[in-house]
Every structure is written in C-alpha cells, then in structure tokens.
Amino acid sequence: MLTGLLIFWPLVASVLLLFTRGKNTKTLALSAALIEFALALITWMQFDSTAGTQHVIDFWWIKSMGISFHVGIDGISMVLVLLTALLVPFIIGTTFNHSYEKPSLFYSLILLMEMALIGVFVSFDGFLFYIFWELALIPIYFICLMWGGENRARITFKFFVYTLAGSLFMLVGFILLYLHTPGAHSFNLTELYKAGQAMNEQTQSIVFWLIFVAFAVKMPIFPLHTWQPDTYTVSPAAGTMLLSGIMLKMGIYGILRWLLPVVPEAVAEWSNLVMILSIIGIVYASCIAIIQKDYKRLIAYSSIAHVGLIAAGCFAGNMQSLQGAMIQMVSHGINVVALFFIIDIIESRTGTREIAKLGGIRLVAPVLATVFTIVMLGSVALPGTNGFVGEFLLLTGLNNYSHTMVIFAGLTVILGVVYMFRSFQTSMLNETNSLTKGFTDLKSNEKWVLFPLAGLIILIGIYPKPLLDISEPAIKQLLEHVTSGLN
Amino acid sequence: MKALILLSGLGVFSLLAEIFNFKKFLLPIVLIGLLATIGVAAFDWDTQIQYYNNMMVFDNFAISFTILLLITCFGWLLTARSYFVEESSLTDHFALVLFSLFGAMLMVSYNNMTMLFLGIETLSLPLYVMAGSQKSNLSSNEAAFKYFLLGSFATGFILFGIALIYGTTASFHLEGIAKYVASVNGNVSGIFVMGLLMMLCGLCFKVGAAPFHFWTPDVYEGSPTQVTSFMATIVKTAAFAAFFRLFHVCFSSVYGSWADVISVICVLTLFIGNVTAVFQTSVKRLLAYSSIAHAGYLLLGILGVSALAANSILYYSLAYSIATICAFAILHIIQQAKKTDTIDNFNGLFKSNPVMAVAMAISMLSLAGIPPTAGFFGKYLLFTTALQKGHNWLVILAVISSLIGVYYYFKIIIAMFYKKSNAPESILITPAQSAIIVILCILSIAVGIVPGLFTGIL
Numbered sequence: 001m002l003t004g005l006l007i008f009w010p011l012v013a014s015v016l017l018l019f020t021r022g023k024n025t026k027t028l029a030l031s032a033a034l035i036e037f038a039l040a041l042i043t044w045m046q047f048d049s050t051a052g053t054q055h056v057i058d059f060w061w062i063k064s065m066g067i068s069f070h071v072g073i074d075g076i077s078m079v080l081v082l083l084t085a086l087l088v089p090f091i092i093g094t095t096f097n098h099s100y101e102k103p104s105l106f107y108s109l110i111l112l113m114e115m116a117l118i119g120v121f122v123s124f125d126g127f128l129f130y131i132f133w134e135l136a137l138i139p140i141y142f143i144c145l146m147w148g149g150e151n152r153a154r155i156t157f158k159f160f161v162y163t164l165a166g167s168l169f170m171l172v173g174f175i176l177l178y179l180h181t182p183g184a185h186s187f188n189l190t191e192l193y194k195a196g197q198a199m200n201e202q203t204q205s206i207v208f209w210l211i212f213v214a215f216a217v218k219m220p221i222f223p224l225h226t227w228q229p230d231t232y233t234v235s236p237a238a239g240t241m242l243l244s245g246i247m248l249k250m251g252i253y254g255i256l257r258w259l260l261p262v263v264p265e266a267v268a269e270w271s272n273l274v275m276i277l278s279i280i281g282i283v284y285a286s287c288i289a290i291i292q293k294d295y296k297r298l299i300a301y302s303s304i305a306h307v308g309l310i311a312a313g314c315f316a317g318n319m320q321s322l323q324g325a326m327i328q329m330v331s332h333g334i335n336v337v338a339l340f341f342i343i344d345i346i347e348s349r350t351g352t353r354e355i356a357k358l359g360g361i362r363l364v365a366p367v368l369a370t371v372f373t374i375v376m377l378g379s380v381a382l383p384g385t386n387g388f389v390g391e392f393l394l395l396t397g398l399n400n401y402s403h404t405m406v407i408f409a410g411l412t413v414i415l416g417v418v419y420m421f422r423s424f425q426t427s428m429l430n431e432t433n434s435l436t437k438g439f440t441d442l443k444s445n446e447k448w449v450l451f452p453l454a455g456l457i458i459l460i461g462i463y464p465k466p467l468l469d470i471s472e473p474a475i476k477q478l479l480e481h482v483t484s485g486l487n
Numbered sequence: 488m489k490a491l492i493l494l495s496g497l498g499v500f501s502l503l504a505e506i507f508n509f510k511k512f513l514l515p516i517v518l519i520g521l522l523a524t525i526g527v528a529a530f531d532w533d534t535q536i537q538y539y540n541n542m543m544v545f546d547n548f549a550i551s552f553t554i555l556l557l558i559t560c561f562g563w564l565l566t567a568r569s570y571f572v573e574e575s576s577l578t579d580h581f582a583l584v585l586f587s588l589f590g591a592m593l594m595v596s597y598n599n600m601t602m603l604f605l606g607i608e609t610l611s612l613p614l615y616v617m618a619g620s621q622k623s624n625l626s627s628n629e630a631a632f633k634y635f636l637l638g639s640f641a642t643g644f645i646l647f648g649i650a651l652i653y654g655t656t657a658s659f660h661l662e663g664i665a666k667y668v669a670s671v672n673g674n675v676s677g678i679f680v681m682g683l684l685m686m687l688c689g690l691c692f693k694v695g696a697a698p699f700h701f702w703t704p705d706v707y708e709g710s711p712t713q714v715t716s717f718m719a720t721i722v723k724t725a726a727f728a729a730f731f732r733l734f735h736v737c738f739s740s741v742y743g744s745w746a747d748v749i750s751v752i753c754v755l756t757l758f759i760g761n762v763t764a765v766f767q768t769s770v771k772r773l774l775a776y777s778s779i780a781h782a783g784y785l786l787l788g789i790l791g792v793s794a795l796a797a798n799s800i801l802y803y804s805l806a807y808s809i810a811t812i813c814a815f816a817i818l819h820i821i822q823q824a825k826k827t828d829t830i831d832n833f834n835g836l837f838k839s840n841p842v843m844a845v846a847m848a849i850s851m852l853s854l855a856g857i858p859p860t861a862g863f864f865g866k867y868l869l870f871t872t873a874l875q876k877g878h879n880w881l882v883i884l885a886v887i888s889s890l891i892g893v894y895y896y897f898k899i900i901i902a903m904f905y906k907k908s909n910a911p912e913s914i915l916i917t918p919a920q921s922a923i924i925v926i927l928c929i930l931s932i933a934v935g936i937v938p939g940l941f942t943g944i945l
Contacts, residue, residue, distance in 0.1 A: 062943075063939065063943070065800075065871075065943050130858070131858045131859060134858040135858055137857075138857065146904055146905065157894075160893070160897070161893055164890060164893060168886045169563060172883065175867075175882075176879075178871070179874060211589075328637065414863040
C-alpha cells in the first residue's frame with residue numbers, strides 16, 4: 001500500500017501541477033515533494049530491515065506475457081527511496097532563485113521524474129523495472145531541452161540516444177533471460193535469478209554485457225562517459241542535480257539488484273575488467289577535472305570519478321565494499337546536489353561559471369564560504385563527513401579484493417583534494433574583483449536548502465549507523481544469492 | 488459475414504446519396520454504420536463460421552483484425568473530414584473508402600487463394616483512384632499512375648504464385664495446401680517454393696518492404712494527405728494480416744525455405760527505411776519512409792508463425808495506426824495553414840499550439856518505441872516473438888535500426904519544442920479537431936499501459 005502511494009503520488013501531483021497558475025506552482029510543487037518525503041519517512045519508521053521485502057504489491061499486469069506489477073521495499077530499495085524523497089524537495093527548493101518559463105510544465109516534469117525514479121528502485125519485476133527506467137528518461141530530456149543552456153538540442157539528443165541504446169540492449173538481455181525462465185515464462189525477479197544462474201557461462205556473459213551496457217552508460221563508466229560532461233553543463237541546475245544526484249544511482253542500483261545475482265558466473269569472469277575500467281575512469285576523470293575552467297564541468301568530471309569508485313566497489317563483491325557503495329550513493333547524492341547548487345548561486349550572482357574570473361567570495365559572503373567548505377570537505381572525504389564513511393568502506397572492501405587496485409582507486413582522494421581545493425582557493429579566497437565585489441550572501445531560501453544538506457553531511461559522517469543498518473541484511477542476502485549462484 | 492454485407496451496403500448507400508440528396512448526413516450515417524459493423528462482427532466471436540464453400544472463414548483472427556480495421560477507419564474518418572467536401576464528389580469518396588475497407592476485410596478472412604486475390608484487388612483499385620483524386624495536382628496524378636502500374640504488376644506476381652502453388656497442390660484452399668505440405672513431409676517441389684517466393688514478392692510489394700518499396704515514398708507524397716493516412720494504416724494492417732495468415736496456415740512447415748529470405752528483406756527494409764528517413768526534409772516523405780521501416784518491424788512478426796506472433800502483429804498494427812492517424816492529422820492541419828510540409832513548419836509549435844505539439848510529440852514517441860506508449864510495447868512483443876524463434880542477430884539489428892529511427896522522430900520534437908519559428912501566430916484548429924487529436928494521444932498511452940486487454944486474444 002505504502003509502495004503504491006510512494007510511486008503514484010508524484011504522478012498525481014505531476015498531473016495536478018499542469019493546471020496551476022504560475023505564481024503558486026513553486027510552492028505547490030514543494031509541498032507535493034515534501035508529502036512524498038513524509039511518506040518515505042513513514043515507510044522508514046515502519047521498516048524492519050531484517051524482515052526481507054516489505055510493503056509488497058503483486059498482481060498480474062499482463063498475464064499472458066508473464067509481466068506482473070510487483071513492487072516492494074527491501075533494505076537496498078529503502079535507502080534509495082529515502083535518498084530520492086529527500087533530494088527532490090531540496091532540488092525544487094533550489095529552483096526558487098530562478099523564474100522559469102512555463103513553470104507548471106517544468107515542475108510537473110520534475111515530479112513525473114520522481115515517480116519514475118521511485119518506480120525503478122522498488123520494482124521486483126524485470127519488465128516493470130525497464131518501463132520505469134525508460135520512463136525516467138523522458139522528463140529529464142524535456143527539462144534539458146526546454147530550459148537548458150546553449151547548443152542544448154544536439155547535446156541532449158546525444159544524451160538521449162546514448163542512454164536509449166544502452167537501455168534497448170538491456171531489454172534484449174532481459175528478454176533472453178525471460179525466455180530461459182522455466183515453465184510459463186515470467187519476469188519475476190526470483191525467476192530471472194534462477195534463469196540466469198542456470199545458464200552456461202557463455203550465455204551468461206552475453207546477458208551480462210547486454211544488461212551492463214545500460215548501467216555503464218547511466219553512471220557513467222569509462223569509456224561510455226562522453227555524453228556526461230556536456231549534458232551536465234548544458235542542463236539547467238535542477239536538471240543537473242536530478243541527473244547526478246539521483247538518476248545515476250539507478251545504474252548502481254541496477255548492478256546490485258539486476259546484475260550481480262542474475263549472472264554471477266559472468267560477473268566473476270568479467271569483474272576484473274570492469275573494475276579496471278572504473279578505476280581508469282577515476283584517475284582519468286580526476287585529472288581532467290583538475291584542468292577544467294568551468295566549475296560545473298569540473299564537478300561533472302568529479303562525479304564520474306566518484307561513481308567510478310562506487311562501481312569498482314560493487315564488483316569487488318564483499319560486505320564492506322557493497323555497504324560502502326550503499327552509503328556512498330547517499331553521500332554522493334547529497335554532496336553533489338549541494339555543490340551544483342552553490343555553483344548555481346555563484347553563476348546567478350556573478351554571471352559566470354569560470355573559476356579564474358572569480359575570487360575572494362569568502363570576504364563578501366562568509367556564510368556561503370562556510371557551507372561550501374563543509375560540502376567540499378564532504379566531497380573530498382575528510383573524516384567526519386559522509387564522504388569519508390563511504391569512501392573508507394569502499395577502499396577497505398577494494399583492498400580485500402586487490403591491493404594494487406586500491407592504490408590506484410585511492411588516488412581519487414588525493415586528486416579530489418587537488419581539484420576541489422584549487423578551485424575553492426581561486427574562487428573563494430584571495431581578493432575580490434569587479435565581478436564578485438557585489439556578491440550578496442546567502443538568501444533565506446538558499447539557507448533553507450544548504451544548511452540542512454550541510455548538516456546531513458556532518459551528521460551522516462559522525463553517525464552513519466542508521467543508514468548502514470537499513471541495508472546490511474539486504475546486502476547480506478544479496479551476497480548469499482551470488483555465492484549460491486556460483487555453486 | 489453480416490459485417491461484410493453491412494459494409495458493402497453502406498458503400499452502395501453512399502452512392503445512392505448522390506441521387507437522393509442527403510449528402511449532408513452521409514458522414515454521421517457512415518460513422519454509425521461502421522460502429523454497427525463493429526458490433527455485428529464482434530457477435531461472431533469464437534464461432535468460426537465458414538462461407539462460400541469454405542472460401543472464407545470468420546475465426547477469431549479474422550474478427551479481431553476486422554474490428555481493428557473498422558476502428559482504424561472510424562478514427563481516420565473523424566480526422567479526414569476535409570477529404571469529404573461537397574465540391575469534390577464526396578459520395579464517390581465515401582464509396583471508394585468503404586469498398587476499399589471491404590476489400591481489406593476480405594483480405595483478413597480468406598481461406599482460399601482466390602479470395603485473397605479478390606481482397607487485394609478490391610482493396611487496391613479504389614486506392615488507385617483515391618491516390619489520384621486531386622486531379623489538378625500533378626504529383627497526385629503521378630502517384631495514382633505509379634501505384635496502378637506497379638500494383639497491378641505485383642498482383643500479377645501473386646497470381647502467378649497462386650497458379651504455381653495450385654499446380655503442385657491441386658488446391659486453392661489454404662487447408663488443402665497445408666495438407667499437401669504435410670503429406671510430402673516438407674519435401675515440397677521446387678515449383679511450390681517458386682510459387683511461394685512469387686507470392687512473397689507480391690505481398691512484400693503490398694506492404695512496402697524493401698526492395699519492393701520504391702513506390703511508397705512517391706505514392707505517399709503525391710496522394711492527398713488524408714489518403715496517405717488511410718494507406719499507411721489500413722492497407723498495411725490488412726496486408727500484414729493476409730501475409731501472416733498465408734504463411735502461418737500453409738507455409739509454416741517449410742519454414743526453412745522462406746525464413747532466410749524474409750530475414751534479409753526485414754533487415755533491408757529496416758535500414759533503408761530508417762536511414763533514408765533521416766535525410767528527408769518533407770515530413771510527409773519522412774513519415775512514408777518511416778512506414779517502410781515499420782513494415783520491417785512487422786516482418787519480425789511474420790517470422791514468428793505462432794499465436795504470440797499473431798497477437799504481436801495485431802497489437803503493433805493497433806499502436807502504429809493510432810500514432811500514424813494522429814501524426815497525419817496534425818500534419819494535414821499544418822499543411823493547410825502553411826502550404827508546405829517541411830520540418831521547419833513545426834518550429835516553435837509548442838509555443839503557438841501546445842496541444843498539437845504535445846500530441847505530435849506523443850505520436851512520435853509511440854512510433855519511436857519509447858515507454859510508456861503503445862508503440863514501445865508493440866516493439867517489445869515483436870522482439871520477443873523473433874527471439875523466441877532464435878533470431879538473435881535480427882533483433883539486435885532491429886534495435887540498432889530503431890535507434891536510427893529515434894533520430895528523425897526527434898528532429899520533429901526538437902523543432903516543436905526548441906526551435907524558434909518565423910511565423911509565430913497560432914494555427915487555427917477547431918475544437919473538434921483538437922478533441923480527436925487529444926483522444927488519439929490518450930489512447931496511445933492507455934493502450935500502452937493496459938496491453939493485457941489486447942494480448943492473449945488470439
């Protein structure tokens with residue numbers, strides 16, 4: 001019941017918002033997102049992490065094709081539903097600075113996307129997962145196309161086709177799994193697990209690559225990342241936050257739910273290659289981030305680096321790395337939304353995102369500088385911040401897998417410090433110049449977004465236990481699926 | 488059968504309207520008549536009555552495709568009202584449409600090769616006339632002439648194929664042919680295969696599959712837009728139903744002799760259709776090439792020869808027809824307002840006519856195969872059908888070609904939502920036209936959300 005509300009309330013709100021007048025739309029959208037967050041909190045209160053999948057809704061949708069509307073919440077889904085429901089109100093809050101044309105459509109699209117994202121995270125039927133996965137692409141495409149920056153038609157179209165290509169290959173992989181399910185075919189998660197694990201290694205490898213391509217494009221993993229920097233830069237700020245804060249987590253979630261337990265032998269065979277690609281991505285993206293002149297593009301590249309580490313952790317396949325992946329998803333989501341908002345504030349005040357043109361903002365806007373410091377330290381994983389918890393667990397887990405890999409993956413911390421501190425120094429410290437002299441400090445609506453996010457960064461850094469507790473039994477069960485599939 | 492009688496009665500009735508002077512009421516009468524025909528046809532569900540010495544059979548396959556054709560025609564009539572105006576002999580147009588529909592219904596319920604031939608001819612002859620109905624327009628005349636010449640040539644192929652098959656099997660009945668194939672345990676003579684391939688060529692011409700597709704863009708572009716809409720939906724649906732019925736009943740045991748041929752034709756069709764559409768500037772021609780590509784997807788269903796394949800062809804035809812009628816209706820409105828049909832006319836449509844722009848966007852998304860539209864589920868069904876028969880590489884190629892397809896569908900969407908237009912006044916559109924377009928859009932999504940109503944019928 002709760003799951004149904006969680007999925008369909010944003011859809012209802014999205015349709016209702018289409019009929020609102022411009023002035024009220026923002027507040028109505030924010031209230032709708034806050035109601036969703038309240039629903040997610042209620043679900044968390046009632047959630048028992050040891051009790052398996054809860055709040056299950058399961059009825060036949062298209063019986064002749066083995067497709068059911070099967071949704072439920074287990075530990076992994078709970079964390080991601082909380083993340084989504086938490087971030088969307090903040091993202092809507094960040095848009096209060098701007099006035100968009102046709103706001104009813106804009107906010108309606110954001111809420112439609114929330115519905116698709118939640119749907120992805122709670123689906124237990126392969127076909128339903130695919131439908132929500134694709135559905136998430138339409139609103140973000142239109143958000144970027146209609147409210148984005150220059151040259152956006154070509155860039156957003158490249159993003160769309162790239163992602164669609166990955167998704168279609170994933171669909172073929174799912175259909176192959178479906179045709180291998182015993183008896184009357186079905187798309188049910190447990191049936192697909194059985195079908196995949198029963199395949200021989202060669203077929204498993206084919207299915208692995210077909211499905212993995214979609215996730216590799218979404219996160220992105222080197223070398224399928226070329227769509228990301230342009231798309232993040234050209235999107236409106238809210239679009240970038242949706243993309244980097246929540247949408248890329250779909251790819252990581254997909255690996256955990258729909259790849260590792262489905263084709264475990266193929267995973268064992270190919271995980272080395274995938275981890276090497278992820279780590280190349282970490283170092284490569286970090287190095288490119290260092291030389292970036294545009295702040296938004298810099299954070300985009302840093303996102304590739306962070307996600308590379310999470311992906312490597314997923315494939316390392318032990319308890320610490322997987323738990324690290326779970327909590328780093330939450331940490332990265334919070335950090336990157338805050339970072340992109342701060343850059344958005346800087347851009348709307350000074351008119352530029354070029355780091356070299358800024359300077360001395362700390363002198364005129366100390367509150368912003370403080371918040372920026374906290375977020376930045378969270379991003380570079382200083383102990384005491386949420387980033388540290390995630391990255392430490394990931395690196396520990398990676399160390400259990402391979403000592404050489406962890407050395408290269410650990411470079412993310414060092415290189416992260418280089419590009420984050422360097423850009424902070426150039427823009428925030430030193431002297432003010434003509435662009436930044438008149439920089440007003442944080443307004444109240446901006447404080448309402450940034451203060452809680454900064455607080456969460458420290459809170460999760462000091463006391464991550466509640467979050468880790470939600471997902472631990474589910475991750476344990478995931479590992480059991482994997483090991484039983486390998487035998 | 489009652490449905491056929493009712494339909495042909497409607498056709499004759501509309502001819503009478505010329506004499507007895509009730510042309511004003513003809514459209515509502517025809518619409519009600521179509522609805523009545525749907526009801527009468529649905530009455531015969533699960534009965535399998537045979538007519539004319541078993542030359543025609545109204546099994547569930549025939550009835551479901553009949554109802555689909557009637558619904559499509561109903562929707563088409565609502566969008567194509569401007570084709571039936573006082574000045575251009577509207578009673579003749581009505582009669583032609585209804586007789587053509589009659590031929591389509593014959594094509595889906597035949598049990599005998601002669602009925603197939605009769606159906607094809609009854610479908611095509613009125614269409615040759617309708618294609619050329621804009622007598623003052625040179626390209627309309629060219630379209631009619633091309634269609635007539637090439638269509639007759641293709642029908643000749645079908646006749647020759649029928650003759651060759653009769654020569655080997657001594658039967659025109661589909662069941663007799665199937666019995667012959669079973670009796671020789673699949674070792675059919677070369678003449679039989681020759682006949683099969685001849686019929687395949689003729690039928691591929693009718694559906695517009697490569698390399699028999701060269702007539703499609705010119706005929707679609709030259710004909711009046713409403714007629715193109717009719718051709719793209721009803722003719723394709725009927726032709727594919729006939730195609731499937733023939734190959735499923737008679738030739739499924741000799742799968743090996745024609746599966747490779749159709750696979751190659753399928754790949755050619757998909758890539759020629761999608762790649763050429765990318766370079767078109769005229770939206771009408773773009774939609775013509777895209778309909779060639781959709782014929783390619785439907786050929787995946789022909790390769791299936793199972794109940795799932797029949798369901799997937801039915802569903803895909805439904806999804807494709809809804810989206811195509813909506814798209815052509817919007818194109819026609821824009822063409823009337825701006826006199827040409829290039830993509831530039833769609834620039835900035837979202838600002839001037841948001842309802843039309845969103846409707847066109849949803850139709851484009853459905854044709855491209857993006858969830859949650861009906862077009863996606865149709866493609867999914869066809870892919871599953873092909874994968875079930877083991878055509879893995881074919882499906883991968885179909886996926887790649889649908890990615891190419893996304894490019895030109897999105898060219899239109901980008902023009903509507905992103906580009907600025909030179910003439911930003913909003914286009915005049917009557918509330919009735921808006922209502923039809925909105926209903927078609929909602930259907931596109933609704934049919935995609937509850938496909939369970941349509942799969943599993945056959």
